[in-house]
Amino acid sequence: MIHSPTAGSDGVTIVSHALATHYLTTLRDRQTAMPAFRAAMRGLSLILGAEATRDLPLVARPVDTPLETMEAGRLEEDTLFLVSVLRAGEGLLEGLRALVPEARIGHVGLYRDPSTLKPVHYYEHLPPRMDRGLVLVVDPMLATGSSAAAAVDRVKQHGGRHIRLLSVIAAPEGVAAMRAQHPDVRIFVGALDRGLDDHGYIRPGLGDAGDRYFGTV
Numbered sequence: 304m305i306h307s308p309t310a311g312s313d314g315v316t317i318v319s320h321a322l323a324t325h326y327l328t329t330l331r332d333r334q335t336a337m338p339a340f341r342a343a344m345r346g347l348s349l350i351l352g353a354e355a356t357r358d359l360p361l362v363a364r365p366v367d368t369p370l371e372t373m374e375a376g377r378l379e380e381d382t383l384f385l386v387s388v389l390r391a392g393e394g395l396l397e398g399l400r401a402l403v404p405e406a407r408i409g410h411v412g413l414y415r416d417p418s419t420l421k422p423v424h425y426y427e428h429l430p431p432r433m434d435r436g437l438v439l440v441v442d443p444m445l446a447t448g449s450s451a452a453a454a455v456d457r458v459k460q461h462g463g464r465h466i467r468l469l470s471v472i473a474a475p476e477g478v479a480a481m482r483a484q485h486p487d488v489r490i491f492v493g494a495l496d497r498g499l500d501d502h503g504y505i506r507p508g509l510g511d512a513g514d515r516y517f518g519t520v
């Protein structure tokens with residue numbers, strides 16, 4: 304099997320990498336206990352995050368190596384913002400925070416009403432100056448797409464202009480909803496699964512990402 308990033312012309316990048324596949328399999332396996340689930344989520348977030356930030360703009364800065372001065376590239380302040388969709392987004396955020404300690408971080412609290420499957424907004428705390436950089440909205444399971452689309456709405460209302468969505472697994476329904484509501488937002492995912500079941504779960508999926516990450520199953 305060849306593992307190379309697949310940049311889809313439909314605004315979706317399925318990040319293909321041997322380790323991403325390995326971590327995804329660990330996440331999907333119902334036998335995986337919470338500590339291993341967390342470790343796999345962290346590993347996968349580093350790979351997805353690296354891919355989604357591959358083209359971040361850098362500024363040239365002189366740096367003194369022990370031997371001489373050279374021009375090198377650095378991230379400027381306000382180049383990257385991370386927005387976690389509570390609560391499951393926290394699973395991805397942990398690794399991303401380590402990957403880019405310079406990133407400012409925001410949170411949007413949304414839960415899915417179990418009967419309507421519609422997102423209910425209950426919390427928001429977003430950083431200033433999001434208009435200046437790339438905003439990575441992180442939501443592990445892109446199921447119906449309504450939570451991700453609502454989170455992107457909030458980010459746009461708060462000034463975000465250049466936005467990407469990072470998810471572990473997407474359903475075609477979620478991708479379609481995001482493309483319809485936010486065609487400007489590129490989606491980075493580890494896998495595109497078959498579809499949703501009657502309860503709004505992604506099949507084959509990995510179950511409830513938040514419950515498995517936080518141990519609330």
Ligand code: URA
Nearest residue numbers: 444446504505511512
């Ligand atoms: N949220 C999850 O955690 N899992 C799904 O399959 C769908 C939404």
